[in-house]
Amino acid sequence: MISITDLFKSFGDEAVLKKVNTVFDKGKTNLIIGQSGSGKTVFMKCLVGLLEPDSGSILYDDTNFTALTGHQRTDIRKKMGMLFQGSALFDSLTVEENVIFPLEMFNKHMSRKEKLDRANFCLDRVNIHNVNHLYPAEISGGMKKRVAIARAIANSPDYLFCDEPNSGLDPQTAILIDKLISEITEEFQMTTVVNTHDMNSVMEIGQHVVFLHKGNLWWEGTAEEILTSGNKEVEHFVYASELMMKIKNTKRSS
């Protein structure tokens, strides 16, 4: 569980997050949605400590993450996995070495074989086969995303963060990745936080949805509730596409 209290972050005069409060539960896929530039990435980077918030606190279960120094954060970070928007695979390492990397660094008690097995298990879990010895530059964007997910879950994290996991992918692969994230969240009982501006993802996997607007947490609820939020900005976002309008109208008429 991650509890966020009064999170405030600004760049110069521009306040990007204004006193955000919410709780991300364990075993759930939590979505952060909002228009481009609404502060989703900044929010996520504050959560994992890549950006320092100006004020407010972030609690990982009972530990106040914001109060820790960079060095003290290591223990919590070992329990985090993160999927970056651009995958951020290490390009000097092969696919397999990328996935083993977090294990190599911290699991001194594991044998080489156990690490390999774990890496292959994770790669298998994201449907990646027969490319273990290729380099990131030699596989497609969708495969990179999946390898990055495998790397993120290699160390069996308690917290999984995904920044736009399906941007730049075809609809089919996008849905596959969404489903994958939500499945492994349940399976490994992780606290998962996903950034997206894709309504498909919201409907598909949104168990807890947080809508950011102009730096405020404007609305939160479930994917079901978002269709009838009664909130002007949320409706604007949700019904931006023709398809969603059609769904709305058919729901009304039935």
Added chain:
Amino acid sequence: MKLFYHLGRYMLLLVTILRRPQNAKIYRQKIIVEMDNLGLESLGIVTIISVFMGAVVTIQTAFNTDHPLLPIYAVGFATRQSIILEFSPTIISLILAGKVGSRIASEIGTMRVTEQIDALEVMGINSAGYLILPKVLASMIINPMLVIISIFLGVFGGWLASAFTGVIPLSHYIYGILFEFSQFDIFYALIKTVVFAFLITSISGYFGFYTRGGALEVGHSSTKAVVFSSIYIIIFNLILTQILLV
């Protein structure tokens, strides 16, 4: 003002780099790999430059010390001294600043702008230490070896020049290079090399690590790495010479 900003941030980075490694085994493996990347791959350029410079220094000295009171073997002696004291440690380090410095800054800078460094941080890894320390240590080990090789090749270059151009008789050259040899000079050369290796790798690592932006900025960082490594080599050359020889 900007200088103090960079100096302060550089010092803080050094503190992070020198923190105890999280996994000594992986660091050791990386040091070996970096010794290959940063050291052995520079062997070719070091060889070519050393031989030619040794030959040129010998010929130049021979032409410019054409005085009846100076013994002929002085040419060999002067060649050896200039190679050991300045040419091998300083010039080779400057060459390496160009080759190794740009490589380090662009490698680490690219990792920064593609969020690979953020990925390391989120995993709980001391990214600066993991990326920079093995390079610093590898260079501090391998550069002195390169300089020793360079000294031998430089003196050999002078030998070739004497043997094939006949600017001075070979026997005089050999007498000259063996004349009043002092081990302290080698020690002085190696101390300088180790300090320069530290400067090149840590300064280049610094510029790579704090790259902001995209591909263009990676290029800028790499240029800055070479320029500032070179400037600090020159400055420290003066300081170390003052301290060690005076």
